[in-house]
Amino acid sequence: MQPRPAQPLVAIEGLSVTFHAAGGPVYAVQGLCLELKQGRTLAILGESGSGKSVTLRALLGLLPRDQARVDGSIRVAGHDVTRLGGRALNRYRGKVASMVFQDPGTALDPVYKVGRQIAECIVNHEGASWSVALRRAVALLDRVKVPSAAVRANAYPHELSGGLRQRVMIALALACNPVLLLADEPTTALDPTVQIQIVHLLRELQQDLGMSVIFVTHDIGVAVEVADEIAIMYAGRIVESASTPVIALRPAHPYTIALLAARAASAVRGQRLNAIAGSPPALTERSACCSFAPRCSRAAAICGTQSPQRAHVAEGHFAECFFPEVPESALRREAMT
Amino acid sequence: MSESLRQDLAPILAARALKKHFGIRRGWLRRATLHAVDGVSFEVAPGEVLGIVGESGCGKSTVARILVGLVEPDEGSLKLDDIEIAVGNRRGVNQVRKQIQMVFQDSFASLNPRLTLGESIAFTASARGASRRASAERALALLAAVGLDPSRFAHRYPHEASGGQRQRVNIARSLAGDPRVLVLDEAVSALDKSIEAQILNLLQDLKEEMHLTYLFISHDLHVVRYMSDRVAVMYLGKVVESGNAADVMSMPLHPYTSALVRATPTGDPARRVAKPPLEGEPPSAIDLPSGCRFRSRCPRAQAMCAEQEPALRFEGLRQVACHFPL
Numbered sequence: 001m002q003p004r005p006a007q008p009l010v011a012i013e014g015l016s017v018t019f020h021a022a023g024g025p026v027y028a029v030q031g032l033c034l035e036l037k038q039g040r041t042l043a044i045l046g047e048s049g050s051g052k053s054v055t056l057r058a059l060l061g062l063l064p065r066d067q068a069r070v071d072g073s074i075r076v077a078g079h080d081v082t083r084l085g086g087r088a089l090n091r092y093r094g095k096v097a098s099m100v101f102q103d104p105g106t107a108l109d110p111v112y113k114v115g116r117q118i119a120e121c122i123v124n125h126e127g128a129s130w131s132v133a134l135r136r137a138v139a140l141l142d143r144v145k146v147p148s149a150a151v152r153a154n155a156y157p158h159e160l161s162g163g164l165r166q167r168v169m170i171a172l173a174l175a176c177n178p179v180l181l182l183a184d185e186p187t188t189a190l191d192p193t194v195q196i197q198i199v200h201l202l203r204e205l206q207q208d209l210g211m212s213v214i215f216v217t218h219d220i221g222v223a224v225e226v227a228d229e230i231a232i233m234y235a236g237r238i239v240e241s242a243s244t245p246v247i248a249l250r251p252a253h254p255y256t257i258a259l260l261a262a263r264a265a266s267a268v269r270g271q272r273l274n275a276i277a278g279s280p281p282a283l284t285e286r287s288a289c290c291s292f293a294p295r296c297s298r299a300a301a302i303c304g305t306q307s308p309q310r311a312h313v314a315e316g317h318f319a320e321c322f323f324p325e326v327p328e329s330a331l332r333r334e335a336m337t
Numbered sequence: 338m339s340e341s342l343r344q345d346l347a348p349i350l351a352a353r354a355l356k357k358h359f360g361i362r363r364g365w366l367r368r369a370t371l372h373a374v375d376g377v378s379f380e381v382a383p384g385e386v387l388g389i390v391g392e393s394g395c396g397k398s399t400v401a402r403i404l405v406g407l408v409e410p411d412e413g414s415l416k417l418d419d420i421e422i423a424v425g426n427r428r429g430v431n432q433v434r435k436q437i438q439m440v441f442q443d444s445f446a447s448l449n450p451r452l453t454l455g456e457s458i459a460f461t462a463s464a465r466g467a468s469r470r471a472s473a474e475r476a477l478a479l480l481a482a483v484g485l486d487p488s489r490f491a492h493r494y495p496h497e498a499s500g501g502q503r504q505r506v507n508i509a510r511s512l513a514g515d516p517r518v519l520v521l522d523e524a525v526s527a528l529d530k531s532i533e534a535q536i537l538n539l540l541q542d543l544k545e546e547m548h549l550t551y552l553f554i555s556h557d558l559h560v561v562r563y564m565s566d567r568v569a570v571m572y573l574g575k576v577v578e579s580g581n582a583a584d585v586m587s588m589p590l591h592p593y594t595s596a597l598v599r600a601t602p603t604g605d606p607a608r609r610v611a612k613p614p615l616e617g618e619p620p621s622a623i624d625l626p627s628g629c630r631f632r633s634r635c636p637r638a639q640a641m642c643a644e645q646e647p648a649l650r651f652e653g654l655r656q657v658a659c660h661f662p663l
Contacts, residue, residue, distance in 0.1 A: 224604050262531055265603065
């Protein structure tokens with residue numbers, strides 16, 4: 001199903017995910033809103049426990065229903081993902097959306113040759129014959145630049161290096177031509193010279209195939225390399241979203257500003273880093289105020305008593321903050337209207 | 338520390354031609370040799386931070402393990418203040434070796450889950466001969482020194498602390514025996530960025546307060562550049578380039594260093610990486626290329642590189658192992 005251009009490919013509204021753990025509920029995602037147009041790459045940037053991977057799993061309907069309560073709506077290319085089940089969910093996975101995981105070593109089946117694993121996906125989803133599917137598997141491996149693809153298709157996952165295994169994962173995710181590719185820290189386990197190869201491969205595939213990509217990472221450098229837009233997650237919420245240059249150069253949320261300022265990359269040797277004091281909150285309580293307030297240098301009384309609403313900072317730039325850093329031009333425009 | 342000052346000081350730690358090969362099985366009756374560390378030399382001056390960078394399998398962690406005595410090198414020498422500690426009389430050596438301590442990457446795996454955080458630190462202090470009461474007091478003082486409130490943390494177990502807090506405890510424990518050298522093996526790599534900055538600040542404060550010398554091992558170029566006075570770049574068991582950290586990172590001489598710098602995202606949207614600087618992945622340390630180990634991926638490689646292995650030689654104050662440096 002091809003969405004009309006005006007309609008976003010991905011629209012998440014008021015998504016909340018609550019896990020029922022032994023020690024009580026964990027509010028992993030709290031009222032998340034997100035939109036992504038077709039053919040765009042979004043990076044979700046956040047620290048561990050911010051809810052970025054849980055959001056990605058919710059997008060693929062991967063959260064176990066007996067352990068996780070999912071509220072809100074997730075629409076991807078006309079599918080209401082939270083209502084999908086059984087065969088409809090199986091059809092959705094692979095053909096509409098598919099996922100590249102962080103650790104291809106555990107995501108691939110160790111007892112099957114990689115070509116067969118890709119072909120199996122094609123046989124199951126499209127009813128193709130095995131010989132056709134195997135040929136397409138080799139073509140896919142070639143597409144993701146696995147050298148001598150026909151030979152490597154007959155390799156088991158353990159016979160391949162980390163970089164090649166990640167390419168196999170990507171080929172597997174592309175097997176049924178999805179419109180949305182979800183990537184969960186796909187380069188985190190890789191060495192720097194290999195990481196940049198995979199980042200470039202994903203960027204190239206996204207452009208050639210016209211897919212949308214949601215790329216989850218904790219590394220702002222990688223996010224800037226790969227994404228058109230960046231959404232910053234903190235304690236289960238998207239606290240800021242904007243185009244990549246705006247997030248990198250003119251962030252508005254105090255958390256984003258602090259995160260950029262804390263980077264060793266931008267620091268001079270001998271100078272102290274502007275570390276953010278404290279640590280992210282435990283998500284065992286639903287937040288009734290700004291979750292970042294205890295660590296925030298701008299926090300005022302209101303931040304500890306009310307939840308900030310999504311504030312419009314500039315065109316396509318949102319921040320959930322009572323006191324965002326507003327560029328002067330935006331202030332001026334506001335004064336005029 | 339300035340270049341001239343450093344040259345006046347005798348090195349606190351000097352490694353000469355360290356070599357460690359591991360024999361491994363490759364199927365039934367087939368044996369092979371993994372060249373983990375293949376002739377690595379360096380010197381560290383007192384109070385200096387020497388950074389070691391390289392990708393997985395380059396041997397940087399094996400070097401770290403040799404330094405603290407977890408791995409015995411096949412060849413080479415390691416001297417702490419002119420006392421040979423790599424080989425020889427273990428008991429005598431261990432007394433000296435306590436002056437070198439290590440902080441590991443995995444903050445959880447490196448703490449005993451059945452000891453409280455305070456007990457873990459006190460255990461190390463008592464292993465150095467302190468009385469029970471003195472060890473306990475030392476543990477509380479060290480918790481405070483690494484920024485953890487002793488009254489809140491001494492009685493917690495590792496699983497009751499966050500990753501950043503546990504890494505602070507690991508640092509405190511490594512200091513319990515009053516070492517002079519700390520080997521930090523990817524000590525901040527598992528931490529979130531906002532916590533990483535806290536730990537890097539802590540390490541710099543402790544270095545000044547306790548007059549420590551660091552070997553800072555990481556795959557993260559930005560962090561190594563920020564922390565180190567000098568840096569050594571490793572590839573497949575060898576040091577390919579070394580020198581002043583800022584110089585090496587801003588004007589690399591070795592094609593591999595240059596590729597590593599260019600492959601590292603800057604975070605600046607105007608300076609995105611235009612093209613991956615290297616194809617493929619490092620070959621395994623079992624089947625090494627002939628001649629220069631980097632030649633199979635090197636854009637500058639020529640026929641000579643396959644025949645002759647380049648030695649590490651001086652270029653001004655820096656060292657590089659390349660026939661055709663940049």
